[in-house]
Amino acid sequence: PGVDGKKHSLSDWRDKEVVVVVFTCNSCPAAEAYEERIKEFVRKYASPQSKVALVAINVNRIPEDRLDKMIERATERQFNFPYLYDESQRIGKAYGATYTPEFFVLDKERRVVYMGAMDDRSPPAKPSRNYLEEAVKAALAGQKPAIGETLARGCKVRYVRTR
Numbered sequence: 001p002g003v004d005g006k007k008h009s010l011s012d013w014r015d016k017e018v019v020v021v022v023f024t025c026n027s028c029p030a031a032e033a034y035e036e037r038i039k040e041f042v043r044k045y046a047s048p049q050s051k052v053a054l055v056a057i058n059v060n061r062i063p064e065d066r067l068d069k070m071i072e073r074a075t076e077r078q079f080n081f082p083y084l085y086d087e088s089q090r091i092g093k094a095y096g097a098t099y100t101p102e103f104f105v106l107d108k109e110r111r112v113v114y115m116g117a118m119d120d121r122s123p124p125a126k127p128s129r130n131y132l133e134e135a136v137k138a139a140l141a142g143q144k145p146a147i148g149e150t151l152a153r154g155c156k157v158r159y160v161r162t163r
Helices: 029-045 067-077 090-095 131-140
Strands: 018-023 052-058 083-085 102-106 112-116
Touching (some): 018 090, 029 052, 029 131, 067 083, 112 131
Parallel strands (some): 018 052, 052 083
Antiparallel strands (some): 018 102, 102 112
């Protein structure tokens, strides 16, 4: 489910050449600090008419990360991207997401061609290299990015331990 009240799946973006999946949440200061950079990326690369989509997914299950709080956050911060809640945590585990925020770039065949940090600086520092933009440009050109993986920085995803 998304903050828009609808159910979503990857097929919602089947007409896009590149899909960026970012695992994020409400409760992580690093994730919060990246919200404006994510919104700017969407304005630049992922408008409804573009070949790129960005979708944010929250898999944490603590009270401040539940769907009702996500709706409040998305409204207050005027998110310009889908913000989805995966209470089952299956999607985050399937991608191997470990931090918030952590970015995954999927090419036209929906293969992961990049995973990791958005850029080389944590807010408020201004980045000198934007790994996400580089990966998206490469994927749009049908190429693999020069850097396919970086270490995401932020808060650990809060997976529920199962036996």
